Structures are given as structure tokens and as C-alpha cells.
Amino acid sequence: MKLAGLELVRVAMPLVSPFRTSFGTETSRDVLLVRAVLTGGAAGDGVEGWGECAAPDDPFYSSEYTEGAAAVIARWFVPMLASVRELSPEAVAPALERVKGHRMAKAVVETAVLDAWLRAHGIPLARFLGAVRERVDCGVSVGIMDSIPQLLDAVGRYLDEGYVRIKLKIEPGWDVDPVRAVRERFGDDVPLQVDANTAYTLHDAPQLAKLDPFGLLLIEQPLAEEDVAGHAELARRVRTPICLDESILSARAAADAIRLGACSIVNVKPGRVGGYLESRRIHDVCAAMGVPVWCGGMLETGVGRAANLALAALPGFTLPGDTSGSRRYYAEDVTPEFVLDGGTIPVPDAPGIGVDPIPDTLARFATSRTFLTAG
Numbered sequence: 001m002k003l004a005g006l007e008l009v010r011v012a013m014p015l016v017s018p019f020r021t022s023f024g025t026e027t028s029r030d031v032l033l034v035r036a037v038l039t040g041g042a043a044g045d046g047v048e049g050w051g052e053c054a055a056p057d058d059p060f061y062s063s064e065y066t067e068g069a070a071a072v073i074a075r076w077f078v079p080m081l082a083s084v085r086e087l088s089p090e091a092v093a094p095a096l097e098r099v100k101g102h103r104m105a106k107a108v109v110e111t112a113v114l115d116a117w118l119r120a121h122g123i124p125l126a127r128f129l130g131a132v133r134e135r136v137d138c139g140v141s142v143g144i145m146d147s148i149p150q151l152l153d154a155v156g157r158y159l160d161e162g163y164v165r166i167k168l169k170i171e172p173g174w175d176v177d178p179v180r181a182v183r184e185r186f187g188d189d190v191p192l193q194v195d196a197n198t199a200y201t202l203h204d205a206p207q208l209a210k211l212d213p214f215g216l217l218l219i220e221q222p223l224a225e226e227d228v229a230g231h232a233e234l235a236r237r238v239r240t241p242i243c244l245d246e247s248i249l250s251a252r253a254a255a256d257a258i259r260l261g262a263c264s265i266v267n268v269k270p271g272r273v274g275g276y277l278e279s280r281r282i283h284d285v286c287a288a289m290g291v292p293v294w295c296g297g298m299l300e301t302g303v304g305r306a307a308n309l310a311l312a313a314l315p316g317f318t319l320p321g322d323t324s325g326s327r328r329y330y331a332e333d334v335t336p337e338f339v340l341d342g343g344t345i346p347v348p349d350a351p352g353i354g355v356d357p358i359p360d361t362l363a364r365f366a367t368s369r370t371f372l373t374a375g
């Protein structure tokens, strides 16, 4: 199979409510979807596949952002992939290896090719990855709010909807009080965790240790992306398990961080690590080292959500992920809705990622569409 081309589709997706983290507030997403068209071999005259870029609008979560991802794909990835004679999912990363970083951009391209390839072969992504479940347990990530009563309302609504785990975004000034308030209102049995998105330094260890009495599942990424040694030191000073998100860019980084004692749990986000193949390697490394993993989220539309659900169904994903129902994010999604039922969402079982954008809906949300011909 060869690449015929990639279509870059930009969609403007308003969020149902603002999502505030320690690095900023998002009210909508400028999402980059990629449609890969392959020809020849099992694809015959042509087969297409979809991927969603995890990059946010701004380079505040990590160095990547939507506009930058679209640029590197158009300028570098399309010509590099055009020269691959036998294009398979496994051939994408080696073909793009010369480009440093840009993992979210690499991931969306690899996913679109993977989806097309799996459709050509009639294989669902979940089966390809080695999934062992048909439904996955879902948690929800709750942003920083203006007040504790507002937070308790939001958490109460999510618990009523059936989410099986709550994650609170924290930052200096919004950490112990919201956690205590949630524990007092909803009890000690609610699986609860926090995510700081790098907002603290090692000097804050005494403050973070104040979270210990609340029996949290984990503290996610308290320190800077590069500060693996700092996380290892922090892990010795707090009892709550440390989970890394931003710091884990590859299976190698995961193995190193675990060996150094910087984390005992890993958040796997396919975009952050360069795709689903690397995500599976992280899963395997963590399983071999006895470290639980869970699937993170980047406010994906149904395109990215479908693939994340397949990943979250692997055996090592023993903690609920940020794989919430479509309605937690969008009043209307570009794919058929993913509905939370009994705290779980079914894993798509059709070939590839198992869903397609709905053409009319995509047309309404699209702000631009560019087809880049390979070769």
C-alpha cells in the first residue's frame, strides 16, 4: 500500500463548559482531524482512515499546538511518507524519525494510516492492540472552579451520571481545600485523584504531603515535565502515589522514570507519546515492571475517543481513564455519541477505530479542509 494523500480537516468544537487547568482555560477546541487515503495492495483502489490530533490550540500543556502540528505534517510528513513503497502502520514512525519531537503530529498521521490499514484488513483496533474488555470503566476530569460550592455541584452531577472515578485539577491555592470538601461531601469511598499539570516545585513537597490523609489514588504530574529526578525525591516525601503524564514521552522514558522511582503509575496518552504503537509498548513496559497504567484524555472528539477506548481495554489499564462520555465535552460531536452507561463505555468493535465522522456534521463544524497529495 502507498499513501495517496492526507486531508487536514480543522473543526471548531465549543466545549459545554470552560475547562480550567493550572495552565489556562479552554472554552473550545480548534481540532485537527486527519484523513489518510491509501491505495494499492489490500487497499485496492483506495481505503481511508481517520485520526485526531491531541494538540491543544496553544502550546501551554506541552510544546505542541494545532497550527504547528498542521504545519509540520504538510511541510515534512507528507513528502516523507510519499516515498515509502510499502506503507504499513509500523512503517510510519521510522519514516518520520528524522523529525525530532512533534509526537502529537506524528501520532495523528500514524493513527490515520493505522485506521485505513485495519479497515483494509477488517481488523478492529481493539483486537489489533490486544484488548481484553468490551467495555471500559470511565472517570472524569473536573477543572478548577471559581468556588468550592461550584466544584461540589459539578462533582455531584458527574457522580450522579455514574462516573466511577473523579479527578480534580489542582494548582497552588486550589489543592487541599477542594479535596477536603469533596471528601466531606461525597465520602472516603469515591475513587479520587488530582492533577497539577506541572504547577508545583519540590519546595511545595510539604503542601503536597497535606493531601496524604485523603486517600487519593494518585497525584498526577505535580512538577515540571523535565523534572524526573524531582518527582523521585517528591515520591520519597509524600505517601500518595505519583503518576506521570507530561514527563512520559516514550516507552524508554516510562522505563527510566519507573526505575528512578519518579512514578508508580503512568498516564498513557497516545498523542503525547507519538501514537498507539508506542502506547502499547508503554503498556507492555509498565506491565512488566508491575506499574498500573490508565488512559488520559485531551478533550477528544469521537474520533480520538474511539481509539482511546480501544487502548483502555488492554489488560494493564487497571485504573479508570479520562475517557468520559461525549456529552461531558460537546453538545454535539462529529461522530455518533459515546454514551456513559453504568460508569462504562463500550469499546468500538468495527474495523479500524470503529467510527467515522458524520459527513454533514463534519461539514458544519469544519473551518478548513486541505487535501495534501503525496508524491
Ligand code: SMG
Pocket: 026, 056, 061, 140, 141, 195, 197, 245, 296, 297, 298, 299, 300, 322, 323, 324
Ligand atoms: O479528555 O477528559 C479529558 C481531559 C482530561 O484532564 C485532562 N487532560 O493533563 O491530563 C491532563 C489534561 C490535559 C488537558 S489539555 C487540553
Ligand code: MG
Pocket: 195, 197, 220, 221, 245, 246, 267, 296
Ligand atoms: Mg494530566
